[in-house]
Amino acid sequence: RYVGNRSKGASKFPLPPGPRGLPLLGTALSIDFTKPWATYVEWGASFGDLIYTRILNMDVLIVNSAKVARDLFELRSTNYADRPRLATVKPYGIESGTIFMPYGDTWRLHRRIYHQALNSEAALNYRPMQLKKAHHMLLNLLDDPKRFPAHLYTYSSSIIVSIVYGYAPAPTNDPLVEFAKKGMAAIVKAARPGTAALLKMFPFLLKLPTWMPGSFKAEAAEAKQYADDFRAIPYQMVKEKIASGTDAPSMMGNAIKHNETKGNSPEVTDAIKNTSSAAYGAGSDTTAFSLQVFILVMVLFPEAQRKAQEEIDCVVGRNRLPNFDDRSSLPYVEALMRESMRWHPVAPLVAHATTNEDVYEGMYIPKGVTILVNSWAIAHDAKTYPEPFQFIPERFLKEDGTLTEDNVSYAFGFGRRVCPGKYAADASLWIAIVSLLASFSFSKEKDEQGNDIDIQPKFTPEATSRPEPFSCRIVARRSASDTKEMVMQHLDQHS
Numbered sequence: 001r002y003v004g005n006r007s008k009g010a011s012k013f014p015l016p017p018g019p020r021g022l023p024l025l026g027t028a029l030s031i032d033f034t035k036p037w038a039t040y041v042e043w044g045a046s047f048g049d050l051i052y053t054r055i056l057n058m059d060v061l062i063v064n065s066a067k068v069a070r071d072l073f074e075l076r077s078t079n080y081a082d083r084p085r086l087a088t089v090k091p092y093g094i095e096s097g098t099i100f101m102p103y104g105d106t107w108r109l110h111r112r113i114y115h116q117a118l119n120s121e122a123a124l125n126y127r128p129m130q131l132k133k134a135h136h137m138l139l140n141l142l143d144d145p146k147r148f149p150a151h152l153y154t155y156s157s158s159i160i161v162s163i164v165y166g167y168a169p170a171p172t173n174d175p176l177v178e179f180a181k182k183g184m185a186a187i188v189k190a191a192r193p194g195t196a197a198l199l200k201m202f203p204f205l206l207k208l209p210t211w212m213p214g215s216f217k218a219e220a221a222e223a224k225q226y227a228d229d230f231r232a233i234p235y236q237m238v239k240e241k242i243a244s245g246t247d248a249p250s251m252m253g254n255a256i257k258h259n260e261t262k263g264n265s266p267e268v269t270d271a272i273k274n275t276s277s278a279a280y281g282a283g284s285d286t287t288a289f290s291l292q293v294f295i296l297v298m299v300l301f302p303e304a305q306r307k308a309q310e311e312i313d314c315v316v317g318r319n320r321l322p323n324f325d326d327r328s329s330l331p332y333v334e335a336l337m338r339e340s341m342r343w344h345p346v347a348p349l350v351a352h353a354t355t356n357e358d359v360y361e362g363m364y365i366p367k368g369v370t371i372l373v374n375s376w377a378i379a380h381d382a383k384t385y386p387e388p389f390q391f392i393p394e395r396f397l398k399e400d401g402t403l404t405e406d407n408v409s410y411a412f413g414f415g416r417r418v419c420p421g422k423y424a425a426d427a428s429l430w431i432a433i434v435s436l437l438a439s440f441s442f443s444k445e446k447d448e449q450g451n452d453i454d455i456q457p458k459f460t461p462e463a464t465s466r467p468e469p470f471s472c473r474i475v476a477r478r479s480a481s482d483t484k485e486m487v488m489q490h491l492d493q494h495s
């Protein structure tokens with residue numbers, strides 16, 4: 001059990017209840033690591049909505065309900081905005097990125113840079129670019145529907161590089177996007193809690209020669225190299241564009257120019273490099289994976305797809321593609337998007353840490369403890385969402401057909417750490433979803449005998465979780481040539 005330095009006043013309160021584990025391993029053996037969020041829900045049935053446990057050598061609190069999340073992360077926000085100190089972060093070269101950064105002044109500086117570029121007003125400026133990228137994605141899907149995950153990734157990452165660097169990547173196989181993708185794959189490994197816990201327990205694993213089984217040296221060195229390059233190379237590129245007067249407006253460019261007027265503070269220069277790479281890391285997979293979930297649910301729940309397409313056909317018609325002006329007239333599409341984000345939140349477990357000890361409803365919360373919010377549990381709470389495993393967009397609609405207040409905000413996190421890219425992300429998701437629904441139908445793939453190939457939905461257990469690969473048929477709703485012609489007409493209008 002946790003032995004921390006408790007203040008006198010707090011010493012009489014017990015830790016929250018939770019499963020007891022084994023020495024050294026804690027409760028690690030009882031966790032289903034293919035879907036840890038579901039194990040924590042099971043524990044919740046016995047121990048409640050706030051659980052204390054020890055996983056390997058880490059003390060962890062788990063929050064399983066929207067109420068506890070609100071009470072701690074919103075109402076006591078200053079104390080619950082830190083991050084756990086993962087043992088992987090430094091060796092993997094990402095300690096100065098926003099996502100893993102301790103709560104404090106440098107983190108505040110980061111948030112100011114994001115705020116300038118990504119607040120709700122600023123995010124409106126990206127809409128024409130997002131619409132154009134959505135149309136490029138439709139063309140990529142028409143050409144090669146089987147590679148849909150790659151097209152979704154190209155869509156989401158090209159939006160981020162455009163916002164962050166003002167860089168217009170090639171529609172496919174862009175060198176910067178490809179480089180960033182490889183880097184991300186290496187860096188994602190740093191966020192695996194199992195690796196972090198192992199390295200904290202056995203730091204020598206990082207020092208073992210690369211050829212020895214169990215060595216993390218090569219993996220960490222590779223990730224660090226990518227992380228370093230990804231901070232330096234785009235920064236240099238944007239600086240050069242500014243110098244030659246060929247830069248496009250961007251988060252990085254604006255921050256560099258602002259910093260120049262203040263005498264080029266090295267601290268701000270670092271923050272500019274680190275926020276930009278973190279925005280790529282935090283914004284590319286999340287958006288692409290959310291769209292993969294959307295396609296998966298369209299295949300699994302054809303009735304919802306049909307209703308959304310009926311709404312689009314009725315409001316937008318079939319002679320043009322939807323745009324942002326249509327958004328408020330398409331409540332079913334909006335409800336479907338919310339239901340898709342609820343059905344599988346791509347950040348199912350969000351890790352914060354406390355700054356100081358606290359007492360909540362008679363339970364002791366230690367200083368510096370990791371506190372995992374189980375967003376998946378919140379999204380599958382049958383009291384709020386009856387039949388939580390079904391896909392029912394109507395749950396977000398009132399009787400009069402207007403939307404409810406619930407906009408699934410937990411999908412973007414909590415309190416002071418809430419996702420700073422959420423307005424831009426929301427727009428990227430919406431325009432992609434409505435454009436895809438207007439242009440394609442999604443259904444199960446057929447086997448050689450013409451029977452539907454069944455899908456058993458499964459999700460990866462990483463911090464950003466996506467569906468395991470699944471096959472599906474993506475067919476243009478108009479003929480392929482008509483769709484292409486319509487998209488090309490829209491693209492001509494953009495330019």
Ligand code: HEM
Pocket residue numbers: 098099100101118160163278279280282283284286287290346347350351352410411412413414415416417418419420421422424425426429
């Ligand atoms: C569908 C897309 C997205 C989803 C679902 C999403 C979700 C999240 C979540 C759950 C968090 C953790 C919040 C917390 O700790 O409570 C987060 C953090 C973050 N997100 Fe997003 N995000 C998305 C897109 C974006 C985009 C497009 C950007 C940038 C352009 C971005 C930048 C960030 C950053 C920098 C953080 C770290 C914030 C901090 O630690 O203070 N995200 N996001």
